[in-house]
Amino acid sequence: MNSEFDKPLLTVDNLSKSFGQFIANDQICFDVIKGHIHCLLGENGAGKSTLANCIYGASKPDSGRIVFKGQEVSFSSPKDAIRQGIGMVHQHFVLSEPMNAVENIIVGEESTGTFLNLQNDTEKIQNLCDQYDLTFDLSLPVSQLSVGEQQWIEILKALYVGVDLLLLDEPTAVLTPQEVERLFAVISKMAAEGISVILITHKLDEVLDISNSVTVLRKAKAIITVDTENSTKASLAKLLVGRDFDFKVNKVKVDRGAPVLEIKNLSVLRDNKTLAVNRVSLTVHEGEILGLAGVSGNGQSELFDALVGVRQTENGSIRLAEDEITNCSPAEISIKGMASVPQDRLKQGLIGNFSVKENLILGAHSNPPFCSRGVLNWKTIMDFSKEAINNFDIRTIGPEQKVEQLSGGNLQKVILAREISHPIKTLIASSPTRGLDINASFYVYSRFLEQLKLKAGILLISEDLDELFNIADRIAVIYNGSILGEYCIEDATIEKIGLLMAGLKEETEPLVQSDN
Amino acid sequence: MYKVIIKLPYTIEKRKDISFLLSSLSIVVALTVSILAAAGMISLYGEDVGIVLKAIAGGSFGSMSALIDTLIKATPILLTGLATVVAFRAKVWNIGQEGQLYAGAMGATFVILTFPDLNLPPVVHIPLLLFASMITGAIWGGIPGYLKARYNVNEIIVTVMLNYVIQYLCTFLLNGPWQEPGSYYYNTVKFPESSFLPLLFDTRLHIGFLIALITAFLVYFLIWKMKLGFEIRARGDNPVAANYKGISIQRVTLTTMLLSGAIAGLAGGVEILGIHHKLIWGFSSGFGFTGILICLLGRSHPLGVVIASIFFGALHNGSSAMQIYSDVPRSFVNLIMGLIIVMMLFWEAVFKYRLRRI
Numbered sequence: 001m002n003s004e005f006d007k008p009l010l011t012v013d014n015l016s017k018s019f020g021q022f023i024a025n026d027q028i029c030f031d032v033i034k035g036h037i038h039c040l041l042g043e044n045g046a047g048k049s050t051l052a053n054c055i056y057g058a059s060k061p062d063s064g065r066i067v068f069k070g071q072e073v074s075f076s077s078p079k080d081a082i083r084q085g086i087g088m089v090h091q092h093f094v095l096s097e098p099m100n101a102v103e104n105i106i107v108g109e110e111s112t113g114t115f116l117n118l119q120n121d122t123e124k125i126q127n128l129c130d131q132y133d134l135t136f137d138l139s140l141p142v143s144q145l146s147v148g149e150q151q152w153i154e155i156l157k158a159l160y161v162g163v164d165l166l167l168l169d170e171p172t173a174v175l176t177p178q179e180v181e182r183l184f185a186v187i188s189k190m191a192a193e194g195i196s197v198i199l200i201t202h203k204l205d206e207v208l209d210i211s212n213s214v215t216v217l218r219k220a221k222a223i224i225t226v227d228t229e230n231s232t233k234a235s236l237a238k239l240l241v242g243r244d245f246d247f248k249v250n251k252v253k254v255d256r257g258a259p260v261l262e263i264k265n266l267s268v269l270r271d272n273k274t275l276a277v278n279r280v281s282l283t284v285h286e287g288e289i290l291g292l293a294g295v296s297g298n299g300q301s302e303l304f305d306a307l308v309g310v311r312q313t314e315n316g317s318i319r320l321a322e323d324e325i326t327n328c329s330p331a332e333i334s335i336k337g338m339a340s341v342p343q344d345r346l347k348q349g350l351i352g353n354f355s356v357k358e359n360l361i362l363g364a365h366s367n368p369p370f371c372s373r374g375v376l377n378w379k380t381i382m383d384f385s386k387e388a389i390n391n392f393d394i395r396t397i398g399p400e401q402k403v404e405q406l407s408g409g410n411l412q413k414v415i416l417a418r419e420i421s422h423p424i425k426t427l428i429a430s431s432p433t434r435g436l437d438i439n440a441s442f443y444v445y446s447r448f449l450e451q452l453k454l455k456a457g458i459l460l461i462s463e464d465l466d467e468l469f470n471i472a473d474r475i476a477v478i479y480n481g482s483i484l485g486e487y488c489i490e491d492a493t494i495e496k497i498g499l500l501m502a503g504l505k506e507e508t509e510p511l512v513q514s515d516n
Numbered sequence: 517m518y519k520v521i522i523k524l525p526y527t528i529e530k531r532k533d534i535s536f537l538l539s540s541l542s543i544v545v546a547l548t549v550s551i552l553a554a555a556g557m558i559s560l561y562g563e564d565v566g567i568v569l570k571a572i573a574g575g576s577f578g579s580m581s582a583l584i585d586t587l588i589k590a591t592p593i594l595l596t597g598l599a600t601v602v603a604f605r606a607k608v609w610n611i612g613q614e615g616q617l618y619a620g621a622m623g624a625t626f627v628i629l630t631f632p633d634l635n636l637p638p639v640v641h642i643p644l645l646l647f648a649s650m651i652t653g654a655i656w657g658g659i660p661g662y663l664k665a666r667y668n669v670n671e672i673i674v675t676v677m678l679n680y681v682i683q684y685l686c687t688f689l690l691n692g693p694w695q696e697p698g699s700y701y702y703n704t705v706k707f708p709e710s711s712f713l714p715l716l717f718d719t720r721l722h723i724g725f726l727i728a729l730i731t732a733f734l735v736y737f738l739i740w741k742m743k744l745g746f747e748i749r750a751r752g753d754n755p756v757a758a759n760y761k762g763i764s765i766q767r768v769t770l771t772t773m774l775l776s777g778a779i780a781g782l783a784g785g786v787e788i789l790g791i792h793h794k795l796i797w798g799f800s801s802g803f804g805f806t807g808i809l810i811c812l813l814g815r816s817h818p819l820g821v822v823i824a825s826i827f828f829g830a831l832h833n834g835s836s837a838m839q840i841y842s843d844v845p846r847s848f849v850n851l852i853m854g855l856i857i858v859m860m861l862f863w864e865a866v867f868k869y870r871l872r873r874i
Contacts, residue, residue: 310759331762340760348760353753362750363761371743378741 008067009034009196010055010165015064017050022408022435024050026220027064032165037187037197039207039228041240042217043295043463048200051217052167055198056088057081069164087158088167093150097143101125104142105157128159132186148179155186166190167198172206173297184210202295204236204502216240237498249445249470256473257286258321260457261307261426266316268299268306276302278481279316284426284457289448291472292461295501299481300461301343304430307459308340309333321425334363337425341432343461345411352404356396357385359403360418388417393443409440416447420456427451430461445471465494479503526871539815542867546859553859554852563842572849575837576830582837584721588791590829592617592800594728595783596807597814597821598735603776604816605739607752608769612660612675613780614804615682616653620781621788622686623652625795628707629694641710646727646785653781654774656682661773665766671773679804690797702797713790722790729822731779736818738775748772780804809857828853 008031017025025047032038040048053059055066057075065072068084075081078088095104102122122138129135134156136149145153151171158166168187172180187197187210199211207214207228215225216239223239261284268277277299284290294300305311307318309330317326323336334340342348350359361370361381369380385399394413396406403414412432420427427448433441448458448471462468468475469489476486477500484500531538555565576586596613603610624645634641660674689695690702697705713722739745750758751768759765783803788795810828814820835849 308760309762329762329764330760334762342760347754348757351750351754351757354750358746362757363763365746366743374743376741376743376746 007034007070008032009069010198011065011067012051012055013065013067015051015054015061015066017047017054017059017061023220025054025061028217028222030215030222030225032196032198033212034164034196035191035194036212037191037199037210039211039214040198040200040217041202041204041207041214041236043202043240046217047220048202048217049169052088052169052198052200055081056086056167058088082161082163085162085164086167087161087163087165089151089154089158089169089171091169091171091173093154095142095150095153098141100141101136101138101145101153101156104153105160109161125156125160128156132159132189134186146179148175148182151175151179151183152186159190163195165196165198167200169200170202171199172201172203180206202240202297204233204240207231207236208233233502233504234495234499237502237504238495240498240502249442249449251449251471253473254287254452256288257455259283259285259319260321261428261459262317262319263307264317264319266303266306266318267314268302268311269314270302275314276481277306280478280481280483281316282459282476282483284459286455286457287452288473289452289458289460289471291468291475292459292478293465293468293475293497293501294461294463294478296463298478300430300478303478304340304342304428304461307333307428308338308342331363331366335367337423339419339424339427339456341412341415341419341427341429343430343434345408345415346404349415350403350411353402355400356389356394356403356406356414357381357399359414360385360388360399362418364418364422384421388421391421392417392447408435409443412436412440412444416444420447420451423454424451424456427456427458428461429458431463432460433462433464433467441467465497468497469494477501528869529872531868531870538867539864542863543813543815543860546856546863549863550852550856550859553855554848557851558844558848561844563844568838568842568844571837571841572831572834574834576834578837580719582833584719586826586829586833587721587725588829589832590825591722591725591728591790592783592787592803593806593810593828594725594822594825595731595786596780596804597810597825598728598731598807598818599776599779599783600807600811601735601814601816601818601821602738602748602779603772604811605745605752606748606768606772607755608661608664608772608776609672610657610660610675610773610776611672611808612657612678612777612804613783613807614800614802615675615679616656616777616780617784617787617800617804618679618682618686619656619777620649620653620784621795621799622682622689622784623648623650623781624711624785624789625694625704626652628711629704632708634710636710638710638712638714641708642713642789645711645789646782649781649785650778651781653784654778657773657775657777657780658770661770661777664773665769686795687797690795694795696794704795707789707793711789712793713786722786724786724790727782727786728825731782732818732822735779739818744768744771780807783807809853812857813860 010032012028012030015025015028028051040051042048050059054061057078057080067073068086073084096107102118102125105125106121125138134152136145136152142150142153171183175183191197199206201207208231211228213225213227214231216223263280263282266277266280267275270276280303282290292300302311306313309328309332313327317324319325320333320336320338325333325336346352351362364370365376370377382399389396389399392413394417395410403411406414432444436444451458460468460472472489474486474488475492475497477484477497479500480503487496555569558565558568575582577583596617599613599616600610627645627648636644656678660671660678663669663674664671687702690704694704696703713724715722716726739749747758747763747768750763751765755765787803788799792799806828810821810824813824831849831852835846838844838848839846
């Protein structure tokens with residue numbers, strides 16, 4: 001092999017990036033060899049996309065160096081990166097729908113000049129297509145092409161300007177298995193031509209199928225970089241979910257009581273009408289925490305939405321203690337005793353531009369004592385808010401402060417204060433400690449445990465296995481919309497759960513995937 | 517080859533919080549810059565800046581009758597501005613105030629022409645007519661509201677198109693069934709006197725200005741003291757979270773459009789019952805659209821809208837005096853208004869950032 005092929009084409013050295021208090025990338029280091037396919041493997045929120053954006057010039061790292069082709073680079077925009085030979089295909093394509101492939105590829109291309117020579121461009125692009133075995137009609141408008149073909153256009157666009165490094169952000173998320181196969185063939189061919197590829201993914205199979213090396217990201221840190229040939233699915237799964245107990249919650253076991261949440265054969269569709277939750281049955285009892293583990297995107301958010309009433313169910317039933325709540329409105333469900341802590345605090349849980357007191361009554365704002373005959377009773381609301389701020393130790397200037405100015409931990413406290421200040425039967429929490437520091441996380445757990453003593457049941461949806469092993473009584477694993485297994489906490493091990501999360505029932509016998 | 521890099525000891529950063537004081541300051545700066553720019557243009561025009569500005573000020577606030585005229589001019593745009601506040605607080609983009617204003621005027625006219633022999637006392641007749649205005653305005657706002665809520669049809673497009681529909685319908689009626697017999701112009705017969713809005717303090721100022729002020733207070737009360745206002749703001753600021761917490765986005769969308777349309781309809785009713793005493797073609801000089809500008813200028817706050825509408829009324833009123841005392845044409849005030857809006861948006865953006873010493 002040419003010695004040039006062994007030199008790192010790209011070196012990322014101690015790269016850090018944070019958004020406010022949130023650290024997205026913490027001193028990341030890795031190399032990409034010329035002509036290699038390098039995977040960035042990690043859970044959602046591990047910092048993969050931020051890292052890719054830093055390399056591509058879409059955001060600026062706070063510290064650290066990026067060395068490309070032996071020179072330290074600092075891109076102020078993706079345009080700079082493209083000029084140097086770094087291309088990126090985003091998860092959501094940026095194509096003009098009424099235009100055809102050729103037009104989409106040459107748009108914004110600097111060598112085009114004032115007058116178009118479409119004939120010439122078409123020829124060039126056709127040659128590229130032939131080279132990579134891509135057969136599709138270049139003259140059709142993009143809107144008439146399949147998702148896979150649209151992705152080819154994005155890749156062709158990068159090839160057309162001549163990249164040396166191509167970043168692909170979760171490229172298979174939207175593809176059918178056949179399209180994935182063809183995409184991987186193209187990627188392999190590019191690598192053979194000497195183009196390096198960085199593939200961002202959270203799917204273990206893909207890493208093993210195609211990559212030369214893989215960097216595992218966890219909680220903003222690059223845990224390790226390994227050669228793929230020395231890895232197995234099990235070893236990667238273990239690295240991916242990790243396990244580092246920072247602290248232990250003092251959990252007093254509460255006697256388990258009657259069921260408070262019964263989900264039977266529940267199926268829920270995604271926005272695009274495909275099945276997201278497939279015949280899920282789960283039961284949560286008084287005084288217990290049922291943990292739902294799974295890599296994100298396996299139906300958890302749709303399940304959450306169906307339980308709180310913002311998404312219609314396809315079939316199956318949901319019971320909250322004695323009440324049937326299937327397809328009830330969010331307001332009805334909440335009155336019947338369901339509290340919820342959504343995954344995205346500022347998007348789903350709170351109104352950033354509203355004050356603390358307004359957020360504290362959101363949802364209860366139309367009921368007495370906060371409201372009578374359509375008029376809000378601000379005095380009562382104020383008193384309630386002061387008490388809640390006190391009880392939940394919300395660090396704020398006062399009830400009038402806008403919540404968007406609060407830190408993540410305090411945002412979560414506002415949500416908890418709103419949801420569990422009154423008696424509840426069930427609490428559904430989705431990634432309740434994501435992005436929170438140890439103290440804030442511990443506070444959230446202590447509030448959960450307190451609810452158990454008050455005879456509530458908790459469904460805890462989380463990707464964080466540390467968390468689940470710390471406070472759950474049972475752990476169920478969701479994969480591809482189905483529950484693959486359920487363990488009592490005493491029987492569960494990180495290996496068993498990790499494998500189920502990867503879609504494997506046993507280490508040796510892969511599950512038949514029901515992708516289609 | 518040396519590159520000269522000037523490094524300033526400052527960096528620009530976005531402010532986390534924009535205080536009320538700062539927000540007001542940006543308006544003051546915008547107004548000052550606009551007036552200076554206008555003065556510059558007047559002198560380029562070869563006119564004496566002092567005389568022109570004095571004419572505008574005198575013509576709008578200089579005497580009792582000037583002040584009254586200013587308030588009369590402010591009345592319809594105050595109401596359409598309030599209609600915009602209700603809609604924009606919910607981030608429902610109602611651009612149809614003009615059409616809803618027409619609908620309101622036509623609603624009152626319809627009642628008068630259909631029941632000519634009612635012989636009601638003004639105390640009953642006027643509220644009835646204004647109620648009719650609000651109903652028709654609400655219907656004209658409710659159509660796009662329903663389409664948005666039920667089928668997610670873009671409300672901007674529907675409201676803009678409905679503006680044309682109602683204006684052509686009005687033209688048709690004034691050119692046909694509603695036209696005053698024997699009249700050469702497009703207008704209805706004069707309304708019965710029991711429909712005239714009473715005048716205040718023996719001046720030309722009709723009670724419509726008072727109605728508009730009361731409406732401003734009611735809108736304030738709605739937005740900050742009532743459950744519906746809470747939900748309107750929640751929809752505007754974060755519909756996703758609002759939906760999770762049980763606020764029906766569809767219901768709020770429809771209610772918002774009905775309310776916004778009703779207020780714009782009221783503006784139409786007040787204008788014809790207070791000023792023209794008949795429906796005449798072209799009775800609105802774009803009051804609906806001016807209302808949107810008023811809402812922007814008034815920062816979507818009822819009090820701000822009251823101030824902004826009086827300010828715009830004054831500019832309009834002063835422009836007549838300006839034309840008398842100088843050669844600057846009346847339409848110059850439109851230029852000033854445009855300038856103020858652009859400056860406001862510009863300075864608002866600038867004040868979002870600050871310089872920080874490195």
